[in-house]
Amino acid sequence: MSAASGWYDDGSGRRRWWDGSQWTSHFADQHPTSAAPPVEEPRETETVRASKPKITFFGGKKAAIALASENERLEKLVAKHGLIEIAELDRVHAEYQAQVDAEKSNLSELQSRVASTKAELSSLNEEILSARQGIELQSFGLYDYEHPAENSTALMAQLESVRSQIKAMVRDKRATIATTSFTFNNSAAKGRKFVADMSKLLLRAYNAEAENCVKSVKAGGIATATKRLSTVADQIARQGSMISLQITSDYHALRLQELSLAAQHLQAVQREKELERAHREELREQKKAEQELQREKDKLEKERAHYAATLAALEANGDEEGAARVRERIADVEKAIVDVDYRAANIRAGYVYVISNVGSFGEDVVKIGLTRRLEPMDRVNELGDASVPFRFDVHALFFADDAVGIESMLHKRFERQRLNKINLRREYFKVTPEQVLDALKEESVEVLQYTVEPEAPEFRASSALLEKEAVGQ
Numbered sequence: 001m002s003a004a005s006g007w008y009d010d011g012s013g014r015r016r017w018w019d020g021s022q023w024t025s026h027f028a029d030q031h032p033t034s035a036a037p038p039v040e041e042p043r044e045t046e047t048v049r050a051s052k053p054k055i056t057f058f059g060g061k062k063a064a065i066a067l068a069s070e071n072e073r074l075e076k077l078v079a080k081h082g083l084i085e086i087a088e089l090d091r092v093h094a095e096y097q098a099q100v101d102a103e104k105s106n107l108s109e110l111q112s113r114v115a116s117t118k119a120e121l122s123s124l125n126e127e128i129l130s131a132r133q134g135i136e137l138q139s140f141g142l143y144d145y146e147h148p149a150e151n152s153t154a155l156m157a158q159l160e161s162v163r164s165q166i167k168a169m170v171r172d173k174r175a176t177i178a179t180t181s182f183t184f185n186n187s188a189a190k191g192r193k194f195v196a197d198m199s200k201l202l203l204r205a206y207n208a209e210a211e212n213c214v215k216s217v218k219a220g221g222i223a224t225a226t227k228r229l230s231t232v233a234d235q236i237a238r239q240g241s242m243i244s245l246q247i248t249s250d251y252h253a254l255r256l257q258e259l260s261l262a263a264q265h266l267q268a269v270q271r272e273k274e275l276e277r278a279h280r281e282e283l284r285e286q287k288k289a290e291q292e293l294q295r296e297k298d299k300l301e302k303e304r305a306h307y308a309a310t311l312a313a314l315e316a317n318g319d320e321e322g323a324a325r326v327r328e329r330i331a332d333v334e335k336a337i338v339d340v341d342y343r344a345a346n347i348r349a350g351y352v353y354v355i356s357n358v359g360s361f362g363e364d365v366v367k368i369g370l371t372r373r374l375e376p377m378d379r380v381n382e383l384g385d386a387s388v389p390f391r392f393d394v395h396a397l398f399f400a401d402d403a404v405g406i407e408s409m410l411h412k413r414f415e416r417q418r419l420n421k422i423n424l425r426r427e428y429f430k431v432t433p434e435q436v437l438d439a440l441k442e443e444s445v446e447v448l449q450y451t452v453e454p455e456a457p458e459f460r461a462s463s464a465l466l467e468k469e470a471v472g473q
Contacts, residue, residue, distance in 0.1 A: 021070065155261050162261065166254050176203050178245040195243050202236045206247055210255040214262045220270075222263035226256055271422045278425030285379070289372035290344065296374050297340045304333045343372065350403035351376035352396070352410075354436050354450075355383070359390035359459030364432045365419070366395065368410045370403045390462075393454035395433040396440075398447050406445055413439050 007028050010016035015028035169175045176199045184190035209232040217225040230252070237246040307330045314323040343349055350372040356365060371379040376397055384391040400406050411418075411427065414435075420426035434452050 018066070021073075022066070155265055159258070159261050162254055162258050166251070166258065169248075169251050169254070170203070173199075175248060175251040176245060177248050178240065178243045182243050195245070198240060198243060199245055202240055202245060203247070206232055206236055206255075210259070213259055217259060217263050218266065220263075220267065222260060225259055225263070229255060229259065267422065274423035274425070278423060281425065286372065289350075289374070292374040293340050293344045293372075297337060297344075300333050300337045300340065304330060304337070307333065340374075343374075346401065347372075348404040349399075349401050351399050352403050352406050353380060353394065354396040354433060355380060355392040355394050356433060356454050357384070357388060357390055357392050358454050358456040359462070360388040361428065365428055365430055366433055366436060367392070367428050368407065368414075368436065369427045370407045372403075390456065390458045393451075393456055395436070395452065395454070396447055396450045398449075400445070406440075406443075409443055410436065410439060 005018055005020040007015045008018050010023060017024045017026040017028075166175075178195050178199055180192075180195075182191040182195050184194045210229055213225045213229050233247045233252050240246060307326050311323055311326045311330065314320075314326060350370045352370050353368075353376065355367050357367075367383070373379050377394075380392055380394060380397070411424075414429045414431050417430045418424075419428045419430060433450075433454070437447075437450050437452065440447055440450075
């Protein structure tokens with residue numbers, strides 16, 4: 001144990017102050033007092049000297065006690081810190097830090113999983129809500145059926161908007177309107193329930209008819225489908241007159257718009273099919289024209305070769321008169337070959353025709369088109385095949401270097417009178433042959449021959465026979 005602080009003999013014959021753990025620099029005078037000297041921090045040199053005091057015979061016990069006390073203090077410090085070196089402390093610290101980092105990572109992962117689970121839960125809640133709303137809408141006869149315009153990139157957004165508004169009106173009970181003061185068996189509550197049940201029942205019937213109209217509508221049949229759905233709305237108003245029940249005009253307008261989108265898409269699909277069919281027909285016509293021109297060229301080249309052989313024989317026999325005639329024929333053949341080559345190379349060249357069929361299409365309807373056939377009447381005769389009851393009458397048939405431009409000009413001139421607004425290759429117009437002739441004159445198109453009045457011999461003869469048969473009856 002360490003001696004208590006106080007004045008002690010330091011072993012050199014002098015009394016010196018002991019602070020409880022080491023000697024200080026204070027010595028007692030000749031008349032010591034019991035007062036303790038002020039405590040000062042020993043200097044490093046003094047500490048060193050104090051750590052190795054000179055031990056005398058009389059002060060040995062006290063010095064031993066002091067050293068034992070210091071040793072005990074140091075042992076406690078060593079025991080407290082467990083003899084762990086600084087490097088070991090660093091290693092332990094690194095291990096603890098790694099554990100902390102791992103726990104932080106685990107915490108971050110758990111937080112991420114919690115957030116993901118919350119998002120998934122929110123999504124499931126939305127699906128549940130949507131399913132409940134869907135069940136509620138189905139109770140009113142409103143289903144997510146396949147709509148024709150769903151496959152249209154141009155109409156899809158409009159369809160989604162219309163359907164969203166339709167669902168909102170049904171959910172908010174704005175699809176129907178009825179009285180609010182109806183009583184049943186003198187009960188207002190029963191009256192409200194009766195009105196609600198009737199509204200749901202008749203709205204189911206209306207929605208079912210709207211769906212059937214969309215599914216059955218045809219391209220160009222929008223007027224019929226619209227009338228059909230409007231008739232159902234009127235019937236509901238009559239059947240629900242006791243409670244003033246009717247389909248609201250806003251809701252009916254939305255269902256009609258949905259129906260219109262279906263018809264628009266079907267018309268677009270039909271238009272595309274018609275254009276494809278017309279394009280294929282045009283390609284077939286072009287191929288026929290090319291084949292005819294090639295056959296004509298082959299025939300002319302054979303004629304030229306034949307005339308060339310004949311010319312050589314005549315020249316060998318000295319028949320100059322005969323040779324001159326053959327040279328003229330060769331010149332005609334070569335000119336014809338040049339014309340054929342020109343027709344084959346110039347795709348804008350061809351024959352423009354204006355024809356009519358009174359017996360098939362009625363008065364004042366003409367077809368304006370062009371053909372690149374070598375024999376243009378072959379094309380006219382094909383148009384008057386078994387698909388129509390009578391042959392076409394030709395009002396004009398003339399060759400032009402820019403037949404494509406003339407045809408385009410006439411089509412544009414009579415665009416408003418076009419009968420088929422969908423398939424532009426159906427080149428029929430509600431105009432008279434005389435109107436077409438006037439248009440050609442205004443555009444300074446040279447036409448050598450033009451017949452205004454259609455002969456229609458087969459039609460007129462058939463009409464006369466029918467009249468005769470009617471008189472005979």
